[in-house]
Amino acid sequence: MKKLSVHHQGILKVEEDDPLTLKVFTEQDFTSRIIVGEVYKSSFFSIFIITGGSMLVKHNLREFLVKENSLLFIMPSTIYEFTEVSADFxxxxxxxxxxxxxxxGIILNTSSVVEVMTGAYQPYYAINIEERDLLLNLQEVLKKALAEEQTVAFLPEIKKHSFLSLFYHAASIYARYNVSHKVKLNRREELTIGFLRLLAKHYKEERSVKYYADRLFVTPKHLTQMLKEGTGRTTGSFIDRAVIVGAKVLLRDPSLNISQVAQELNFADQFTFAKYFKKHTGITPSQFRAAH
Known part of the structure; x- marks a missing residue:
């Protein structure tokens, strides 16, 4: 029997040195980056709309026949195997x-999205023609936004909102399906969801790993281990990311001075906040505000 190797670089190879990767792919990109019969672990999230043909996919040892007019989610740190891809795919x-x-801000906006991000769900959903056409239109809008020249006014905002519209429409299909098909989560997935829900509520006041571990009745080491296995990231990195995202939102509010932003995020003073912000972004809060 042929031994299958795990490709840790991801199903779709993109710029690994770009932490803010967002790309649009077609079947040419997809099929040129996978080998049928090999096992892959993606480094990225993906939302795919199947418009023709079919593909056999194994996800966490379960096999799905992904057919025309369907939606497929690919999650990081989850194992996939593509065992067959039709010629007309x-x-x-x-x-x-x-x-x-x-x-x-997706991680902080709604706890229901957390379940999508953990991989604790069925990754494949049949969709109707109206849903397919809507998703394809949103995909095309995003593609055009990513292709725009950098001189276009409000381009970052156009890209962001084009992406958010596509993401939430896709996530709504997941949510609707799981109203009647509740997925049984394992302990790691329950911890991940529980942690991210707590983080969404308390990131402004609490930056201690111990705080979240105590609320979930586990040790900090165990919580970090479970998160690392499920998402590829540590507890501390999630906390830092939540605080920085929240800080950036507040810094964009001209009615707040930097001292007030620091107070809102429960820092001792604006100097402690500035040091923390620069450590994680490379610039000071003042520099970020001036650039935005």
Whole structure:
């Protein structure tokens, strides 16, 4: 029997040195980056709209026949195997990094999205023609936004909101399906979801790993180990990312001075906040505010 290797670089190879990756892919990109019969672990999130043909996919040892007019989610740190791809297979999709999701605020906006991000769900959903056409239109809008010249006014905002519209429409299909098909989560997935829900509520007041571990009745070491296995990231990195995203949102509010932002995020003073912000972004809060 042929031994299958795990490709840790990801199903779709993109710029590994770009933490804010967001790319649009077609079937040519997809099929040129996979080998049928090999096992892959993606480094990125992906949303794929299957527009023609079919593909056999194994996800966590379960096999799915992914057919025309369907939606497929690919999650980081989850094992996939593509065992068969038809000659007429066609697909379009978006590939994006954890950091790009965090930058848009997705992790903090709604706890229901957390379940999508953990991989604790069925990754494949049949969709109707109206849903397919809507997703394809949103995908095309995002593609055009990513192709725009950098001189276009409000381009970062156009890209961000084009992506958010596509993401939430896709996530809504997941949510609707799971109203009647509740997925049984394992302990690691329950901890991940529980932690991210707590983080969404308390990141402004609490930056201690111990605080979240205590609330979940586990040790800090165990919580970090479970998160690392499920998402590829540590507890501390999630906390830092949540605080920085929250800080950037507050710094964009001209009615707040930097001292007030620091107070809102429960820092001792604005100097402690500035040191923390620069450590994680490379610039000071004042420099960020001036640039935005």
């Amino acid at each position: 066609t697909v379009v999709g978006s590939v994006f990094s954890v950091d790009y999701m965090s930058q848009t």
